[in-house]
Amino acid sequence: MTTSSEPDWFTSSYSGGSGTECVECACSVDGTLIRDSKRAEGPVVHVRAGAWSAFVRSLALDTPR
Template identity: 60%
Template sequence: MTALSTYQWFKSSYSGGSGTECVECAHAGDRTLVRDSKRDGGPLIGVEVSAWRDFTHALKRGELDAR
């Protein structure tokens, strides 16, 4: 796996504005990586791009509770 620092991480638009609920994402080939921005060296999850796209589209359509 490529070193985590080589990915271009960006904050999710669904992260809270208070700074306590920040999620960062990065594109990694056929996966989207997701991590807690306060733990950049900590655990992360990798989700297939198509599953991540379906998830974010469902959020935008209001089909999921975004709390």
């Protein structure tokens, strides 16, 4: 996270390569921020750290090995 008040947004590695379904994430003090990259001024979803960790763990469990 940067020292400014603006979040340091990055494109999710799971976003499509065509540019039509990009999700951006940013770390916050107590969780993760998520937004649609095509609507950067639009709504932002804030997910608390514990819920985000559980979500990421569930994805790892569902990933074929």
